[in-house]
Amino acid sequence: MKTSDFDYNLPQGLIAQEPLEDRDTSRLLVLKRKSGTLEHRRFYELSDYLRAGDVLVMNDSRVIPARLYGHKEGGGGGRLEILLLRRHDSGGWEALLRPAKRVKPGTRIAIGGTGEGENSGITAEVLQMGEGGINVLRFDDESLLAGVGRVALPPYIKTPLTEPQRYQTVYASSNGSVAAPTAGLHFTPQMLDRLEEAGVRCRYVSLHIGLDTFRPVREEDPRKHHIHREFGLVKPEVAAELSQARREGRRIVCVGTTTVRLLEQAARLSRRQPVDPFTGWVDLFILPGHRFRAVDGLITNFHLSRSTLLMLVSAFAGQQSIKEAYEEAVREGYRFYSFGDAMLII
Numbered sequence: 001m002k003t004s005d006f007d008y009n010l011p012q013g014l015i016a017q018e019p020l021e022d023r024d025t026s027r028l029l030v031l032k033r034k035s036g037t038l039e040h041r042r043f044y045e046l047s048d049y050l051r052a053g054d055v056l057v058m059n060d061s062r063v064i065p066a067r068l069y070g071h072k073e074g075g076g077g078g079r080l081e082i083l084l085l086r087r088h089d090s091g092g093w094e095a096l097l098r099p100a101k102r103v104k105p106g107t108r109i110a111i112g113g114t115g116e117g118e119n120s121g122i123t124a125e126v127l128q129m130g131e132g133g134i135n136v137l138r139f140d141d142e143s144l145l146a147g148v149g150r151v152a153l154p155p156y157i158k159t160p161l162t163e164p165q166r167y168q169t170v171y172a173s174s175n176g177s178v179a180a181p182t183a184g185l186h187f188t189p190q191m192l193d194r195l196e197e198a199g200v201r202c203r204y205v206s207l208h209i210g211l212d213t214f215r216p217v218r219e220e221d222p223r224k225h226h227i228h229r230e231f232g233l234v235k236p237e238v239a240a241e242l243s244q245a246r247r248e249g250r251r252i253v254c255v256g257t258t259t260v261r262l263l264e265q266a267a268r269l270s271r272r273q274p275v276d277p278f279t280g281w282v283d284l285f286i287l288p289g290h291r292f293r294a295v296d297g298l299i300t301n302f303h304l305s306r307s308t309l310l311m312l313v314s315a316f317a318g319q320q321s322i323k324e325a326y327e328e329a330v331r332e333g334y335r336f337y338s339f340g341d342a343m344l345i346i
Helices: 043-049 141-149 182-186 191-197 236-248 255-270 308-317 320-333
Strands: 029-031 040-044 055-059 061-063 067-072 080-087 092-096 108-112 117-130 136-140 174-177 201-207 228-233 252-255 278-282 297-301 342-345
Touching: 029 043, 029 320, 040 043, 043 191, 043 342, 055 236, 055 255, 080 108, 080 136, 080 228, 117 141, 141 174, 174 278, 182 297, 191 201, 201 236, 201 255, 228 236, 228 255, 236 252, 252 255, 255 278, 255 297, 255 308, 297 308, 308 320, 308 342
Parallel strands: 029 342, 055 201, 055 252, 061 174, 252 297
Antiparallel strands: 029 040, 067 080, 067 108, 080 092, 092 136, 108 117, 117 136, 201 228, 228 278, 297 342
16 A cells, blocks of 8 residues: 555646535535445435434534734734644644744743734743744633634635635534534534434534644655544543444444544444543544444545545545545536535445
8 A cells, every 4th residue: 555546636626715605505426335336416415315313423623713823921022923733732732833933931922812903811821842833832711712813724725714604514612623624514504403303313522623634645655654643522422322323233424534533543442332432632544454343424525635534535435436436526526625525425
């Protein structure tokens, strides 16, 4: 297995720059794993493929504005730019600071508000300094971060986002991601209500996503790639629901690769039931050959070449099937990446 096995050609014009006005009108490419057949549908037709008793599991992590601005407490120096990257073991954040030479461990930074010259009342302390301008920060009140700063969109999106809520799922509730769980962007509240009324059990877990989700694998042997950890939570009542579904032979359908990683890690570590409650760091790198323990279906967007996300969906559906599905999506003019169309692998 080589990283180049996960390359494909994508015309730049197929990279979606803006979300659709009506979330659930995105196209939906349905890949049936057993037969390898493909069907072209719309996302609002998802219910045609789900049945009563299925458990639909979604990542409720909410995107916080990852690009912040501030200045050193006590003055001295101009404006500092902060780009949050990922959670750190300390409970703080790894972040890029510019200009990095202005700070050192112990520096306190007053975070600016949404208006010119405003102070948000949030203070960040520099705990550690690392290579490449990456520092570890701790905020005195993270609950206020959602009201300041700007959403950090993926680098392939060049069009400014005029409505930040379009980069949030409608069920986002747990602050902590700097990139959205984009497979969930297609759902509307009305669609979720219809699914529940049809007997589909919608349940929520949390995995806080870092910007490393967009980082391509550089090593030619993907097994040498270092995947960054992300913090996740599966509550006891959700774990019990998933375990009962497993015992009864009901399907578990994940919305997004982040949900798959979290459930698979929880199942891998479980001792008492098929899926035990889980709180902690998720570092599972899913490659072809992985034995899936907790997932029967997957709703996902179309992913970048050479990415860990493309490797995960290839592990779930088979490399050849995904290769053919992506070729079909390109031929049919599907929209790719975060604001793009969706796939259902079932």
